[in-house]
Amino acid sequence: MLPGMTGPICLENSRLSREFFARPTLEVARDLIGRLLVRSQGGRRRSGIIVECEAYVGEADTACHASRGLTPRTRIMYGPPGHAYVYFTYGMHWMLNAVTEPDGIPGAVLLRALEPVEDIDGIRAARQGRSDRELTSGPARLCAAFSIDGSLNGTDFVLGTDLAIEEGRRVPRTAIARGPRIGIGYAAPKDRRAPWRFWIEGNPFVSRGQPPGN
């Protein structure tokens, strides 16, 4: 158990359903806080509690990749809910999203930080030289820690074998903070200001990014 862990986890192996993801993106984002992301590989499970995420809400959201419409990259976001949208950025980093909304309507939740739970040694091995705090406290860090790359783009969280999101830990509504999203200075002011980032207040594994100014 890592220092800073905030509570027990119910490992009942119950995956979230298709219907969970087929809802408005903001509701899904808020409800993903406290859930368990599971990466299965070679018969082993690496997992972590989702402690920070952000909603990207369709074509009208200028921070969302879907604001430029349906392209080869955004195809998965337009598809059925409950699938992984994995994309490459800054020439070196992978990002993991969960697709939301009914089939045909684009939306996704970016997973920004996890609290490591299962196979912490495997996670450390994938993040050599990093402190425990730095293992999964950022969207690219958690992908590196869980060996997630473009080969997992489009895989299914509900029925797939590589990735799953399970029930995890119940987090009281009052423990969830919200505020502007990080790293979207390119977006319109209304979208820069929108409080669509969610995190567990005080959790030590939340990322250190700074939200954009107005």
Added chain:
DNA sequence: CAGACGATTGCCT
């Protein structure tokens, strides 16, 4: 087809 830039990170001063 050239050019700009990114839902970030880690190293440096």
Added chain:
DNA sequence: GGCAATCGTCTGT
């Protein structure tokens, strides 16, 4: 605190 890394995606010619 500043800034380089590094390449896929998208835009406009």
